[in-house]
Every structure is written in C-alpha cells, then in structure tokens.
Amino acid sequence: MKTRTKYILLISSIIGFALLIFNSVKMQYWNNVKLEMDISKILFLLGLTSLGLYFVIKNWRKALTKIMILTFGICLVLNLYAVSEYYKINKIQNTIAEYYELKTCEKMENRFATDLKNNEIKYFQFGIGTDLELQQTLKTKYGIESYGMGCLVTSEFDCYNELVNNYLKEKYDDGIIDY
Template identity: 50%
Template structure:
C-alpha cells in the first residue's frame, strides 16, 4: 500500500470514528437514540476495522481488503455527514434550553427577554401535548424566533417570557392571530 492510500485511509477512518462518536453521544430522534443511518455507519466502520485487521494477516488479499476498507470507511463517513447537521441543530437547541432552564423567576426571565431582544435572539416556548410545527416554522421564517418544545408541564417563568414575546410581536409586528 502506498503512502497516499495510507493517508486516505487514515483520514477516512479518523473522521468517520470521530463523527460516529459525536453522533452517537448527541443524537436524539423521535424513536430512539440510534437512527438507522447511524446503525449502518457503525456497521460499515466495523467492517473497515475488520478489514484493517485482515490486511495484516493475509498478504494475498491486501489489494482487495484495501479497497473494501476505503469503501467501508467512506460509507461510514458519508452516513455520519448526513446525520451531523440534524444532530448539531439538536445540540444547539439543547444548549439554549439549558440556559433558560437555570432561570427560576419571572423577574429574571424579564431581564433575559430584554437581553434577547437587544441581541435579536428571541425564543418561544411551546407547551402542550403536540408541537405546533406551523407556528414554529412561521416564527422562524418570518421573525427569526427559535421555538423550543417544552411538553405538557407549563413552567410559569417561561410563560412570563412568552407573554413578553407575544406583547412585543403584537406591538411591533401587529400580530394578533398568530398565537392561541
């Protein structure tokens, strides 16, 4: 195996490994922590590692095993790159949620709202059984407001933030029918 092939394999394997670990630790889908794409990425990575072991034990198969390694690590990398944007977006929303979860009073939330308003980083907290996708899409596209689903338990400090946001939008944007 020439040095160029070694470098290609090293880069493919390392990048696939790092992304697999990142995606595995941070992925949360509707049904589980491992999407089907991530499961296949892990399988292909395992095939690549197995072929790397076979490379050293059987000298007659080295050319074939090298091609299989490049293909397996490459497929693992492609699948992980496909998953990565969704996982990264989820991680960023989790960080935002964590920042707001530490705020415990309505007064602190009012201060946070004014800070968010100055920075142009407003957030709307959705409560209830179902997540209103249309409302989230409208808020994001028209007003650049991120929406975080909070589930069924209404939290009073986040409701304070929502009331301030709704008042602001009604005053500045003349919106009256967007919110229930």
C-alpha cells in the same frame, strides 16, 4: 497499496473510529441518529474485515482497497453528521437550561429585553407535541427560535411568551394566538 492511499485509509479509519466511539457514548439514546449510527458501525466492521482480508487474499487487494476507502469514508461522514446533531441538541438543551434558571417573571422580562436588543427572541411551546407549522412560521417570518417544552407549563416561560406575543402585535400587528 500506494502511500497516499495508506494515509487516506489510516486517517479516515482513525477519525471514523474515534467519532464512532464518541457517538456511541453520547448519542446512544437519541433516535434521530440511531439508524446512521447502526449503519456506521456495520460499515466500520466491513472496513475492518476488508483490511484483514487485504493481507490474506493478494489477488483482491485492489478491490479490497476500494471497499475500505468507501466503507471508512461513509462511516466518517455518518459520524460527522451524528456529531453535528449532538452539538445541535446540546445547544438547545443549554439554551433551555439557561432560561430555567430565571425563576421570576421580572427576570424573564429582563431577559426578553436583552433578547430583543440582540435579535435573539425565543418562543417556548407547551403541550404533548410541538406545533411544527408555528415553529416554521416564527422562524421564517419573524426570526424567532421556538422550543418544544413538553407538557409542564411554568409561569416564567408563560410570562416570556406573553411578551413575545405583545411584541408581535405591536410590531407586526400579528400575534401567536392568531395562529
């Protein structure tokens, strides 16, 4: 095996293994990456098996090297995807937690003014499911991030949403209620 190939295998397998452990701990309950994580684990085991066979079967070393590069590489890509999903979910949770700390309508009004100034308006959807069409419309048409909050409606978030609706009516002569 060439030195360059050894380094590629070593680096991709170490990074892949570290990310595999990180994702197994952090993302084990998130269904949106469960399939990728399962595939990644299988590929990593296949790569390790190929590595073991590499030292035993000398005639197959070239093919086993390609298998290792392929399996460790795909494992690395899948784990990088899972890490990006983890940080995306973490960012959403932190944003929602930040707004939950605002316990009065007055604080939400102040936050809305800040969000409006920074062009970071949000809309909080309540109910069993998130209205994906509304979420997409708000994002593309107005640049407003929408967050699915579940069934528990709080008056503070309702206050913020009312301000968003009034803003849309004033600026675009369009409101969320119209959807």
